[in-house]
Amino acid sequence: MHMEILPFTIAVPDAIIDDLHTRLTNTRWPEAELVDDWSQGAPLAYVQEVCEYWANGYDWRTRETALNRFDQFTTEIDGLDLHFIHQRSPHANATPLLLSHGWPGSIVEFHKVIEPLTDPTRFGGDAADAFHVVAPSLPGYGFSAKPTETGWGIDRIAGAFATLMSRLGYDKYVAQGGDWGAGITTALGALDPTHCQAIHVTLAMGARPKLDKELTPEMHHALERLQFYRDWDSGYSKQQATRPQTVGYGLVDSPSAQAAWIIEKFWAWTDNDGHPEDVLDRDEMLDNIMLYWINGNGASSARLYWESFGKGTRHVVTIPSGFAVFPKEISPPIREWVADSYTDIVRWQRYDKGGHFAAFEVPEVFVAEIRSMFRRYRPGF
Template sequence: MSSEVRPFTIDVADEVLDDLRSRLANTRWPESEPVDDWSQGTPLAYVQDLCAHWADGYDWRDREARLNRFDQFTTEIDGLELHFVHQRSPHEGAMPLLLTHGWPGSIVEFHKVIEPLVDPTAHGGDAGDAFHVVAPSLPGYGFSAKPAETGWGVERIAAAFAELMARLGHDRYIAQGGDWGSAVTSVIGAHDPDHCAGIHLTLAMGARPDLDGEPTAQEERVLEKMKYYADWDSGYSKEQSTRPQTVGYGLVDSPAAQAAWIVEKFWAWTDNDGHPEDVLTRDELLDNIMLYWINGNGASSARLYWESFSERRELDIGVPTGFASFAEEIVPPVRSWVEPVYPNLVHWAEHDRGGHFAAFEVPETFVSEVRTFVRPLR
């Protein structure tokens, strides 16, 4: 296995873009939903409007150039080619920071926070808060290779990402993650405590409700959100965790299907006023969708659910841990539920704005969160 780290530039072939436009133009649309809201899924009129813009108004070459402002690389770890951003800070003493995304996200989530994290003085901050940022694409996501064998669940990904940090010369680092990134980050905190100096999370996938006694108002609200998710919002998860190959055919073949599958979750999981474009621009939504479309990652990204839902194990997490609980997270973390899993909880913050994609939605809050958590650990 080669340990070479190779520079990478996003350079999508014209043929891929021509094929995308052709498929969008020839989409076979379903009939309109018989409701006037999102209760049956992403509305036809919006998907058609979004796809029309994707075909004729969205400038991928401009967006590609924006993403290429970050230093990107690939390297082979455990037999799989991993793609990652590695943006080094100009400031001496910068702390290495590993950022891990989830589904249906990508490294696009971090495009607003990488620069202020790396060079705080250029963004009104202090040089003492500087980070070297490493942001990998999960296996089967973005420009990372697709696993050709089973076994690439959360624990194997965590081991690969810890190896990546070592390969880059980062002997002591902070790990941060949301969604699947929170699970990967938790495993890193448990399995690489000699090098991982602390973890910061926005979702508590391993925590369970404490149902003894009368729930507080906060706990009642979170329990209601848990029930809503289970009843109305988790169908994607059941399908991807049981039959990822089946759902992959439509997602890989139809850009309209891939867009509708992803954008529904940005409607459901962002802190918006009824529409995902209340929070993110149309082009930002399409940037993220493009990282699923370009390499046909509909099935390969879904397989992470199939791999990981059956492998959950108890973790011994002793590293310093910080949590940011955002009000419109799918299930906002509750401190009393989190503490048994993360006994070295040294930072807790609750925010009344922001949802599942914190770095994407409220980048200034996210940057401040990470800086605040890390200062005592430097």
């Protein structure tokens, strides 16, 4: 068994950057949409604008250097090289915190929260709220290796992440996640309760709505969001869950396709005023897209849907759990609907601003929420 932990620095070869620029320049574009909004997908003019900037304005080397301010490593777990950020706090008795991203996210989602989480006193906070942050790239995402066999679903990833925390010397830890990260975090809470002391999530897509009593306004809102997702917003998931290989050809070959595939979700799932750049700047969106493009992860990231949709275990989490509810989440969680699966909910906080990518969109809110949730679970627990 290979248990070595190796330092890792993001260093993308010039040839990959040159090839990217060539492909962007030679993009074969479709005709424009026949509507004046995003209802047929990411608008041609905007995708062209982003890709022109990607080719001629975006400076990957500067962005690469910024991402390398975090301490990064790789280690082999269950036959797969796992890439992860491990940013230790300078403060004594910091709480080990595992952050899990999802699709179409990456470790880039956490670039605005890692420093205030690890070193709160630099940002006007209290040293007692410090965390040692561990943020892995999911298998088949970013700089983690791509699985070469089937079976890498949510539970196996959760097992790998539990092993990672143990290998880093954290006998006890807390965990947080959104999107697939919420599923992984939930699995950790159910499968590793001896070591995982508490969890926090922002999404519970597996919860079954209970419609046997009068619905609250929050329930109506969640059902409306869920119905819209099913009718108009979930085509990507059906494709990735049924034919990830097929969609992978276009995503891995065409940077404009990969960009549009992800940017559309930044438009759909952030709390914006009609445009994704109301919430996220163009550079950070491209940072995230680059982590899919560099290693050609269009198919490997999509396979997580094939591995997980309808195939996972419905877990019951008995350790302390917390929820942050954001209005523009795909379907905001409802306490009564998740209580059967999370039997010890110790925090339920509703916000009036924010969407699917909480750490990315509202980092100050996210940091405050994490501190509040896990303040009671300091080392020694």
